[in-house]
Structures are given as structure tokens and as C-alpha cells.
Amino acid sequence: xxxxxxxxxxxxxxxxxxxxxKSEESISLFLTAIEYTDEKGKPVTHLFGRDEDRQKHHIKVxxxxxxxxxxxxxxxxxxxxxxxxxxxxxxxxxxxxxxPLVKVTTYLPKQVSDLRDMFDETFEADVFYDNRxxxxxxxxxxxxxTVPKKEVE
Numbered sequence: 001x002x003x004x005x006x007x008x009x010x011x012x013x014x015x016x017x018x019x020x021x022k023s024e025e026s027i028s029l030f031l032t033a034i035e036y037t038d039e040k041g042k043p044v045t046h047l048f049g050r051d052e053d054r055q056k057h058h059i060k061v062x063x064x065x066x067x068x069x070x071x072x073x074x075x076x077x078x079x080x081x082x083x084x085x086x087x088x089x090x091x092x093x094x095x096x097x098x099x100p101l102v103k104v105t106t107y108l109p110k111q112v113s114d115l116r117d118m119f120d121e122t123f124e125a126d127v128f129y130d131n132r133x134x135x136x137x138x139x140x141x142x143x144x145x146t147v148p149k150k151e152v153e
Contacts, residue, residue, distance in 0.1 A: 067106065072101060088105070
């Protein structure tokens with residue numbers, strides 16, 4: 001896995017120290033867990049993994065916000081004044097029926113469920129925040145397995 005973010009902190013669990021990772025640097029990890037915390041009203045994503053030498057790493061990522069989509073026709077501008085709305089923007093993405101979409105970004109993951117209830121139809125509002133982060137960052141999880149060819153259909 002590679003991630004580039006403007007504010008990465010790598011915790012060395014053995015020494016108990018934290019070091020900044022510059023955005024042009026990268027670290028390759030086998031991702032073992034992901035979670036987020038609410039730190040001063042901002043989501044902080046925690047990635048846990050091991051490098052090629054099997055050393056443990058904890059990467060903290062800030063700056064990512066939860067979001068979901070609504071059809072442009074269903075969008076109501078007064079939603080922008082809601083206390084949970086961080087940003088609203090029209091995007092190039094469309095529904096499968098080619099309906100234009102509006103992206104609604106919130107401050108915290110728990111606010112997505114509050115806002116989605118204000119619309120008749122939403123898109124990707126049911127995606128858990130940890131998964132939303134992985135999708136947005138193009139991070140794939142899984143394990144590599146080897147099986148005999150005769151067992152593969």
C-alpha cells in the first residue's frame with residue numbers, strides 16, 4: 001500500500017516515538033487494520049500494518065472527510081446551512097441512470113446518517129467511513145493465496 005497525504009504521522013510502537021512522513025515519501029505496508037477517531041471534531045484515520053521486515057507501523061492520516069451523494073434534482077440548497085455540512089459540490093459522477101450528482105461532505109462520519117435521512121434517495125451514504133477512506137485512497141485489502149489449478153473454476 002502506498003499513501004501520500006500532507007499530514008502523515010508514523011508511530012514507532014517499539015520506541016514510542018512519532019515521526020512526520022513527508023508527502024513525497026512513501027511506505028509500503030500490509031494493511032492489518034483500519035479505524036478512525038474523532039480528534040477535536042476532525043476524523044483521524046489510523047492505519048495499522050507491517051512492512052516487508054514485519055515491523056509494525058501505525059499511520060495517522062488527517063484531512064479526509066466523510067461524504068455521500070444525492071441527485072442534483074433532489075438537492076436542496078438550504079442543506080448547506082446545516083451544522084454538520086462541511087462542504088457541498090457538484091461532481092462529474094452520475095447515477096447509473098446518468099442523473100447528475102451532488103457530493104455532500106460532513107465534518108464527522110456519524111453525521112452522514114443524520115443528513116441522509118433528509119433526502120429521499122442517497123448514494124454511498126451506507127458505506128462505513130473506514131471503507132470510504134480505503135475506496136477514496138485506492139487502497140485494496142486482501143491476502144494472496146496459492147491453490148492448485150485444478151481447484152480453480
